Amino acid sequence: MERRHIKWLPLLLAGLFFAYQYFSSEKFVNPETGRKSHVAMSTREEALLGLQSYQQVLAQSESIDSGPELEMIKRVASRLASATGKAGADFDWQVSLIRSSQINAFCLPGGKVVVYTGILPITQNEPALATVLGHEMAHATSRHGSQRVLEQNLAQTALTGVAMSLSDMDYDKQRVVMGALGAGTQFGVLMPFSRKHESEADAIGLLYMARAGYDPRESIRFWQRMENAGGAQPPEFLSSHPSHGTRIQQLEAEMPKALEEYNKSPHADVPTSL
Secondary structure: HHHHHHHHHHHHHHHHHHHHHHHOOOOEEEEOOOOEEEEEHHHHHHHHHHHHHHHHHHOOOEEEOOOOHHHHHHHHHHHHHHHHHHHHHOOOOOEEEEEOOOEEEEEOOEEEEEEHHHHHHOOOOOHHHHHHHHHHHHHHOOOOHHHHHHHHHHEEEEEEEHHHHHOOOOOOHHHHHHHHHHHHHHHHHHHHHHHHHHHHHHHHHHHHHHHOOOOOOOOHHHHHHHHHHHHOOOHHHHHHOHHHHHHHHHHHHHHHHHHEEEHHOOHHHHHHHE
């Protein structure tokens, strides 16, 4: 790469804007882990976006408005919401069940929980459902979505600065360089960042379910069922999520702490099944 092909001013400006984006963003300390991070939005902005997304999902889906499955989901979500403590105290928790074969559930910022019926045959019981919902609710209380938005904005600023600095370079060479940098950013920065959030949500969700009186050991059995039901997974470094095997190992490492919480809470000895 010849020096005359590089414009340094765009890199300098991008670096300054990168620093401004980062240092002017709101700081957040996770109440469960103590981990410090920066977020792109205020909690109010997150909640508004979460509500808009929730309404869009419901408008495009077939909701189930009554029945034992919905009542079970509401019961589990309510117990978990209480277990989130101060982190979820200001959330306007709402729960919806959607008829779909998707094996999925999520919790949007502000506490909007959506469960697809396709995941219920794998959860099989309330503690396993609490594993799923605890994980998703931990994403919301940990403000992972806002952290990812900031991370993506920072990555875009850096890549834009590099692209502008290489504008005099031969187009084919420029495309090769930017393609390599884009792939490096995706697989070396953004995906590991996402996997870190997934692992953090697993650990915090495990505490939530234990505090809510659900046996945290059921989380291991749930992820074993997911591993059997999901088929082959891509290599972990190519995924935004840890492998099922990695998740199980991490949950086992967190289990002693979760069992301490579980033993302090009132709980039933036998999981409730559908």
